[in-house]
Amino acid sequence: MLFLCLKGMSKKSFISIIVLIFSSVIVLSTPPEDPIKCSSSQNTTCTITNSYGMFPDRTICQASQALYPTSEQELISMVAFASKIKTKIKVTTRYSHSIPKLVCLDDSKGLLISTKYLNKVVKIDVDEKTITIESGVTLKELINEASKNGLVLPYTPYWYGLTIGGLMGTGAHGSTLWNKGSSVHDYVVEIRIVRPSNSEDGYAKVEILNEQNNEDFNAAKVSLGVLGVISQVTLKLEPVFKRSITYLAKSDSDLGEQVLNFGHEHEFADITWYPSQRKAIYRVDDRVPISTSGNGLYEFIPFRPTPSLALAVIRTTEDLDESTRDADAKCGLAKLTTNTLIASAYGLTNNGIIFTGYPVIGFHNRLQSSGSCLDSLQDLKITACAWDSRIKGEFFHQTTFRVSLTLVKNFIEDIQKLVQLEPKALCGIEQYNGILMRYVTASSAYLGNQDEALDFDFTYYRSKDPMTPRLYEDIIEEIEQIGIFKYGGLPHWGKNRNLAFEGVSKKYKNVGKFLKVKEKYDSQGLFSSTWTDQMLGLKEGVTILKNGCALEGLCICSQDSHCNPSKGYFCKPGKVYKEARVCSHV
């Protein structure tokens, strides 16, 4: 119907309508699909996927059975059972939000242990300002429960659909250079983890980890799920406080100069960069006295329920612009999306209903994270999360890595050189709200951040067809290789395409200590897979060589067949970083 009544309109006004629908507040949404699907009521013969419905290499992952413990006691008996019969195990979560195949077993014989029903708050200690939760509790529940007691976790990811076990598993973070930095695991004071053991221990054992057993604790804070199942986590909180947020639009000409000071000046600073538009949006975001008036709310627009129809139209337009190589159309749409987001303050409101102007002041627990597309009243297919794989919607790659603050100016300038050479090349990234830049600091976790750094988030078109190249494929690939190889960027464990993890373990000075704890906790590697072994440098083969592999980030091209010569894409050196090898349209 929408198609019919929009016939005859100019493409631009047509798209504005779509963007308008996009930004409206719709409360009915279809909740995400369960990532685990089994073929019997006993939950046997299962498949597992992620929230995007696709892993980087498109494998379909299998398991013999999915188990759903509801208490630590049940969890212990399940781990004991698996350990006794030497079966491989993977811990999975309610939504499975990680992109790499961390939750995959090597074959169909292993077990999945889901934390879906390990979702209870165990204890809140208001005097100590701590909360103890089971590992399947989502960030949303954590924020809500803590705030009911006047407490908050100061720095968290911006999306609240993650579980505490999962976000620790991959070292997830928000943005700050202040205090202990922006990673949630650096605010964890105790972890209870269930691991396999010998027959004397009944084949499973609970370890209680805190500052007293430093080595094990530092390993378990970011574990990729290979040490065992985290049962409970205790976090240090703070009394609730208020923040004041202003988004400031500026030219990006001095961005490289600005990033360092900006991160030190504002506690919750982040930057959204639109390189083709030569624009950066600085998030000026600080604590204010609790008496300051304001009850602002942040409901990030891309995380709201989005009408399926709008998603389908946008995706169809994107597919069309890609196949006709219409860079101008992409740039036009990117600008429109950006302007709409800026005009609607990205989903900030001064009172929970409307945005009347900056600054937006409100309680921290209402401003840090959002994700209303997860909530639903009924199972309607009218709206959903934009990336829901059951509808025709967003389908993308995400490249996310952190570059040390000492190198970040050079990295930004390299991107700017590429934009100078190809001004339209990054419009595709701007269609997914540009490059999100967030601050992180050094962590005591062995697989956590190594130093103060700026994390870059790039989201871009992925075709449903693995052999179909992207417009300006080469420029995005070059940026990925510049960040990860020229500047030694650390890839986010829960995002990225395979090539980002090439040699990753060597970037962690304490990876040896991590592996020692892994050996001690799970000497048989029941919680490990080929993929986690590859990530940890124990096995070769993070990248996969085959026709078209570079298009999907499964490899760095070394010959033309890794691109797609039949579509005019050949393997060429980079334009700014000559060592890069990228699929270029000739």
Ligand SMILES: Cc1cc2nc3c(=O)[nH]c(=O)nc-3n(C[C@H](O)[C@H](O)[C@H](O)COP(=O)(O)OP(=O)(O)OC[C@H]3O[C@@H](n4cnc5c(N)ncnc54)[C@H](O)[C@@H]3O)c2cc1C
């Ligand atoms: C829309 C969206 C927004 C995001 N925003 C951010 C952001 O702002 N910042 C950021 O850093 N990241 C962000 N991410 C990425 C996200 O942080 C990671 O992918 C995160 O790991 C996913 O958590 P999950 O609960 O879905 O865990 P999963 O992806 O299911 O699991 C992740 C890993 O943890 C392991 N694991 C899970 N639970 C346990 C447990 N109880 N014990 C032991 N191991 C366990 C799993 O085996 C797996 O290895 C975002 C992702 C999405 C989809």
Ligand SMILES: *[C@@H]1O[C@H](CO)[C@@H](O)[C@H](O)[C@H]1NC(C)=O
């Ligand atoms: C099977 O899985 C569902 C979740 O999808 C769960 O609610 C149910 O308890 C499981 N059944 C058994 C027998 O474990």
